[in-house]
Amino acid sequence: MKLLYFAWLKTMTGVAEEEVSPPPEVTTVATLLDWLKARGPGFAEALADPAAVRIAINQEYARPGDPVRPDDEVALFPPVTGG
Amino acid sequence: MIRIQTDDFDVGAEIARLSSGRHGIGGVVAFVGLVRDMVGERPIEAMTLEHYPGMSEKMLARIEAEARARWPLEDSLIIHRVGRLEPGERIVLVITASAHRQAAFEACQFLIDWLKTRAPFWKLEETDAGAHWVAARADDDAAAARWTVPPGRDPEAAE
Structure with missing residues (x-):
């Protein structure tokens, strides 16, 4: 990914920019953000407020689910x- | 047509290019966005525009297609600059051309309102207190939300 x-x-x-291989339980935008948050203090701080973060999948806006x-x-x- | 570029643009030349030889065009509206020199009480030294290459082109093209579907436009153009810009420099140009002025005015306003809330560009402001990313504005969201229902319009009634 x-x-x-x-x-x-x-x-x-x-x-x-980075290439990552999340574990199999990462199946949605929300679970991806949870996994990323656990990667370190910078990630935890950046993703602390999910409402402040927009996500695009393959250049299309996406929702948590x-x-x-x-x-x-x-x-x-x-x-x-x-x- | 849409363009994303670091270079400045010439508003007059772009209008001339778009309308030249197109005698079905009765009105052209242009919006030009500029870098201001102040944010609140604090002077701005410069602003850096960042974008998401690929998605920004895709979103601008989609917003333009939406305007063309909603209003009877003869032509349209969006140019958005990226990179470092100083106060007074041009950031964005939106041009709409139509047989009658109402469609051109409305479509131009729609395009800049939707661009500001949907196209993936971000502004980094440099002040004497350091650089900071500009926060999204609630009034921009409100301006864009006005257009979620296509305005009632009768092309026959224009002008």
């Missing part, structure tokens, strides 16, 4: 502020 981090999620986790699969590109980012 390819993970991408943008804006303050990149700053706080210290990661822009949506499935994630090993070959997905999953992006984590704050609410957008362009324009």
Whole structure:
């Protein structure tokens, strides 16, 4: 699974892009976030408030219950502020 | 058409290119977003626009397609810049062209409202107190929410 981090999620986790192999119990956006939170203080802090984090799976907005699969590109980012 | 680029754009040249030889166009509306020099009481030195390459193009194209489905537009253009920009510099350009002004005005407002809440771009502001990521604004969400129901419109009644 390819993970991408943008804006303050990149700053706080210290990661822009990585390949991960989550355990089999990670099947949804919500379980992926729980697994990521346990990876270290930067991740725990960045993901402390799930409402502040937007998720895209294969470049489409996703919700907590949506499935994630090993070959997905999953992006984590704050609410957008362009324009 | 949509473009994401680091370079500046020329508003007049873009309008001319879009409308040249297209005599069905009766009105063109352009919105230009600029970098302000203040955030609250604090002066801004610069702003860096980051985006999610791939998804940002996809979302802009989708937002533009939505506008074209809702309003009778002859043409449209969205240009969004990325990278480091200083106060006064142009960030974004939205142009809409239609036979009549109402569709062009409404579609232009719709495009910038939806862009601000859906397209994956983020602003990092640099001030004398350091750099910080801009927080999303509730009034931007409210502006975008106005457009969730297609506005009642009668193309025959325009102008």
